Amino acid sequence: xxxxxxxxLAAAEMSPRIARYSRTFDYLIVVIAAFLVWSVxxxxxxxxxxxxxxxxxxxxxxxxxxxxxxxxxxxxxxxxAIFWSLFRLPIGATASALLFLIGVWIVRYHSWEGMAYFPLxxxxxxxxxxxxxxxxxxxxxxxxWVITAVFGGVIYGLSFFPTNWIYLAPYFxxxxxxxxxxxxxxxxxxxxxxxxxxxxxxxIERGTLRxxxxxxxxxxAFFSAFVCIFAYSVFWLMGVAACTPKYIPVxxxxxxxxxxxxxxxxx
Amino acid sequence: xxxILKKATLLxxxxxxxxxxxxxxxxxxxxxxxxxxxxRTRTVHWYDVTWSTDALNVNDTVTxxxxxxxxxxxxxxVSLPNLVFLSNGSPGAVMTRVESYINEIPxxxxxxxxxxxxxxxxxxxxxxxxxxQWHLHPVMNIHGAGAVVGPGEWxxxxxxxxxxxxxxxxxxGNKIDDLQTFGVSRVQMWQxxxxxxxxxxxxxxxxxPLIISRWLVVQKGRENLLITPMDDKVAAGLLVLxxxxxxxxxxxxxxxxxxxxxxxSGSLSAPPLPKPPHAVEVKFKRAEYDVPGRSMRLSVEMxxxxxxxxxxxxxxxxxxxxINKSLPAAVAAVSSKFPKELVPRNGLVIDNPEPxxxxxxxxxxxxxxxxxxxxERLVSFLSNVDSRMGxxxxxxxxxxxxxxxEVYGPIVxxxxxxx
Numbered sequence: 085x086x087x088x089x090x091x092x093l094a095a096a097e098m099s100p101r102i103a104r105y106s107r108t109f110d111y112l113i114v115v116i117a118a119f120l121v122w123s124v125x126x127x128x129x130x131x132x133x134x135x136x137x138x139x140x141x142x143x144x145x146x147x148x149x150x151x152x153x154x155x156x157x158x159x160x161x162x163x164x165a166i167f168w169s170l171f172r173l174p175i176g177a178t179a180s181a182l183l184f185l186i187g188v189w190i191v192r193y194h195s196w197e198g199m200a201y202f203p204l205x206x207x208x209x210x211x212x213x214x215x216x217x218x219x220x221x222x223x224x225x226x227x228x229w230v231i232t233a234v235f236g237g238v239i240y241g242l243s244f245f246p247t248n249w250i251y252l253a254p255y256f257x258x259x260x261x262x263x264x265x266x267x268x269x270x271x272x273x274x275x276x277x278x279x280x281x282x283x284x285x286x287x288i289e290r291g292t293l294r295x296x297x298x299x300x301x302x303x304x305a306f307f308s309a310f311v312c313i314f315a316y317s318v319f320w321l322m323g324v325a326a327c328t329p330k331y332i333p334v335x336x337x338x339x340x341x342x343x344x345x346x347x348x349x350x351x
Numbered sequence: 352x353x354x355i356l357k358k359a360t361l362l363x364x365x366x367x368x369x370x371x372x373x374x375x376x377x378x379x380x381x382x383x384x385x386x387x388x389x390x391r392t393r394t395v396h397w398y399d400v401t402w403s404t405d406a407l408n409v410n411d412t413v414t415x416x417x418x419x420x421x422x423x424x425x426x427x428x429v430s431l432p433n434l435v436f437l438s439n440g441s442p443g444a445v446m447t448r449v450e451s452y453i454n455e456i457p458x459x460x461x462x463x464x465x466x467x468x469x470x471x472x473x474x475x476x477x478x479x480x481x482x483x484q485w486h487l488h489p490v491m492n493i494h495g496a497g498a499v500v501g502p503g504e505w506x507x508x509x510x511x512x513x514x515x516x517x518x519x520x521x522x523x524g525n526k527i528d529d530l531q532t533f534g535v536s537r538v539q540m541w542q543x544x545x546x547x548x549x550x551x552x553x554x555x556x557x558x559x560p561l562i563i564s565r566w567l568v569v570q571k572g573r574e575n576l577l578i579t580p581m582d583d584k585v586a587a588g589l590l591v592l593x594x595x596x597x598x599x600x601x602x603x604x605x606x607x608x609x610x611x612x613x614x615x616s617g618s619l620s621a622p623p624l625p626k627p628p629h630a631v632e633v634k635f636k637r638a639e640y641d642v643p644g645r646s647m648r649l650s651v652e653m654x655x656x657x658x659x660x661x662x663x664x665x666x667x668x669x670x671x672x673x674i675n676k677s678l679p680a681a682v683a684a685v686s687s688k689f690p691k692e693l694v695p696r697n698g699l700v701i702d703n704p705e706p707x708x709x710x711x712x713x714x715x716x717x718x719x720x721x722x723x724x725x726x727e728r729l730v731s732f733l734s735n736v737d738s739r740m741g742x743x744x745x746x747x748x749x750x751x752x753x754x755x756x757e758v759y760g761p762i763v764x765x766x767x768x769x770x
Binding site for chain 2: 086088089091092093095096097098103106107109110113114141142143144145170171172173174175178179181182185186189199200201202203204205206208209211213214216217218220221222224225227243246247249250251252253254255256257258259260261262263264265266267268269270271272274275276277278279280282283284285286288289300
């Protein structure tokens with residue numbers, strides 16, 4: 085135990101015995117919290133950005149780069165707010181992104197490959213892990229959620245594309261298929277059929293962004309970074325609201341059950 | 352004793368639930384009967400569908416081809432086929448799609464502007480990937496309407512799944528050994544690396560006194576104890592590390608793959624087939640579905656506009672083929688390999704089997720009695736907002752030449768015979 089740890093326990097007025105119990109409680113809570121963070125992040129993302137992350141032939145230069153960071157920063161911000169407000173623990177965003185990534189890979193192996201026979205090449209996920217770590221680091225350095233929203237939000241949105249491009253770029257090599265040019269990602273999406281997912285439901289660069297040509301990726305990334313600032317701010321505030329005790333419906337009977345002494349005048 | 356029983360029962364239930372949730376289960380049906388009957392009987396009518404084989408080894412191909420007709424009586428509530436995608440119905444990616452065409456035009460992307468009342472050719476080439484017995488259908492996905500599933504045939508795939516390969520050479524000359532696994536290890540290696548850094552960051556914080564102690568310290572306003580100068584240095588170092596990794600990784604990737612293309616999207620046009628021979632004008636008079644008798648009866652006025660006598664050989668709707676068994680040409684048109692469950696045993700019964708002479712008009716009553724109406728879940732005339740039926744009638748002349756006419760109109764559910 086470091087000097088700082090001892091200082092924390094002293095400030096918390098914990099005896100060594102109580103500190104040991106507290107540590108056991110920590111382990112239990114960490115496991116439960118991990119499942120909670122994992123499931124909430126996963127469900128949130130599936131509801132708002134599912135297809136863009138499911139399939140390699142959905143990862144276009146416009147909506148994938150725009151939508152994925154905006155959606156994933158929401159749960160990262162909310163959990164960061166909860167962990168920071170209550171415990172000054174700057175791990176909420178990283179934990180959210182890391183647990184989500186682990187969960188995604190489990191689902192890819194078990195459900196997509198195991199149950200529906202889709203190869204992993206069709207369903208490789210992207211991740212906002214680098215941006216999430218940057219969010220936590222900036223929060224530590226600034227101690228301010230506003231600065232984190234402005235700088236962290238921008239870094240989160242901007243870093244998503246180059247980070248994921250490092251390993252997804254090979255899927256965008258050109259190839260010929262049935263006399264037409266297609267990316268390898270397009271061909272993978274075509275070759276391994278999804279009966280309930282016709283080609284026309286893909287939303288690929290609809291609108292005028294394609295006038296930017298090869299720079300479309302970065303235009304999307306910059307716009308995503310801009311929106312991430314607001315998405316982060318809104319969900320940070322929601323996270324703070326969620327962990328504010330006055331919003332938790334704890335009645336007197338509940339308090340009594342746990343041994344609290346209720347003021348006679350308050351009843 | 353009862354407590355032990357309760358515990359044992361709960362344990363068995365929990366174990367069974369866990370077992371079923373973890374087991375990979377093959378899906379044997381994929382909703383071919385789930386689409387509403389008014390869509391299946393009044394939109395896309397598949398005909399002349401064949402499968403090149405029903406037994407193949409891993410890596411072998413099967414070709415599904417045939418034609419489809421888009422009925423003029425297209426329901427108002429169903430989007431017109433302005434944008435469609437030809438696909439296949441099978442449980443997951445048990446077969447890979449090698450090629451697909453509508454009227455010989457590649458259907459890798461969506462096809463636009465199909466015309467109702469016209470016919471189209473289609474072809475699907477599928478390659479066996481997973482060992483098993485799989486139900487393989489052609490499927491027409493219609494934007495705004497959903498999937499209209501064609502007839503399905505059971506395909507048996509044998510061999511060794513591990514032998515399956517799907518190689519590809521890119522336009523830049525890079526050889527891909529197998530599309531199934533392409534790029535996956537690269538993704539996993541990088542994401543594992545980022546995950547490792549993230550895990551170290553989380554453990555950096557979790558190793559200290561956590562929940563209650565930190566909460567108490569926050570409450571007492573001693574936050575300076577919770578974030579140390581060393582934490583600041585670690586956070587700054589991590590930021591720099593991440594920036595370096597992403598910058599170097601991105602730069603190296605762009606130089607490794609200088610020629611990349613965006614996802615290709617768009618739609619192609621496929622002009623319809625020339626209009627097929629049309630020997631008989633069909634005027635709809637009345638249709639009824641005999642609920643207790645499981646019989647669809649149709650009364651139509653037929654006028655032979657050709658110069659040859661013709662006979663009614665087949666009525667087809669929603670992939671069911673009711674064959675006039677007294678007409679050899681119609682019987683011969685059904686391949687022995689065609690799915691038998693789609694050829695109702697009782698066939699098509701006509702009140703007057705005499706051929707229709709050139710120029711002759713006659714009121715003809717057609718009877719299609721079979722449990723298939725129920726089995727295929729086509730009976731919802733009582734609950735539909737527009738109780739109508741539709742289908743195709745096939746006629747044969749004495750030389751075996753075939754012609755086709757649409758038939759459609761309102762249908763009345765009855766509980767005793769009226770026509």
